Amino acid sequence: MSDLIEVAELSKTFRVRRKGSGPFRRVREEVRAVDGISFTVPHGEMVGYIGPNGAGKSTTIKMLTGILTPSGGRLRVAGLDPARERTRLVRRIGVVFGQRTTLWWDLPLRDSYGLVRRMYRIPEARYRANLERCVELLDLDGLLDVPVRQLSLGQRMRGDITAALLHDPDVLYLDEPTIGLDVISKARVRGFLRELNAEQGTTVLLTTHDLTDIEQLCKRVMVIDHGGLMYDGALAGLHEAGESERTLVVDLERELPPIEGVHGARTVRTEGPRQWLAFPASASAAPIVSQIADAYPLMDLSLREPDIEDVIARMYAGE
Incomplete structure (x- = not known):
């Protein structure tokens, strides 16, 4: 697959004024919001x-997206320089900012979509096909004639995603697309994005604080902190980088002292006949289960995967 997004040594510096030591004194400082990051994203990939x-x-x-001009480095999206060729690029991308809507506040969804069609000059047949598909998959059928200001946050978010896809963009940027949504709305949005990527081959770059979004949608994840790229690779590799652990919850026939002598695992908690054993996330649970079953009166067990949020927190802490 060819690369749709190419980023090389990209940086962005802002100049800000802060209060100085005197009552009317201001000190000018430079803040590096992005500090020399490099990555590529192939066509059809979903990246967290x-x-x-x-x-x-x-x-x-x-x-x-071309909203900001880089302070340094090289950047190409679909072969275009976003800052210099923003007008051409806008036809190739879709953008959804979770806390800002691109819809017209006092207009019904249907009218907002009609304006989007005219702005992008979308052919009528293509527009209707895309709208019908999004309306069906995102359950917007009863909302098309409702003014945007009367929609709930979850309904508006689904409306924004539809607006971003009416012109068949090559890449979709999602900034906190499930923020504030209930469980049902989140599941509907995630299912739609999976289908969009699988059927249309749309490239998706997803930023979110809800790590369940990443776990359910993305095989690749990039971790950024203080403007620098800390990690870029498979989601499974993130556990190794953060030295994360899986947990085996063991139910014994009766209460016993903490389980010992199991190679590759350690007991971290006991509560009556139930015990919790931790082992590296990269290791297999099978040999550990076999050792416990041979030496202890095992009744039941369950396996808990590591919390990605804890893994990232340990990376931030420098562990």
């Missing part, structure tokens, strides 16, 4: 782009 507040995620997205 995660990090804490202020890490540089949104600044990167704004440079990828």
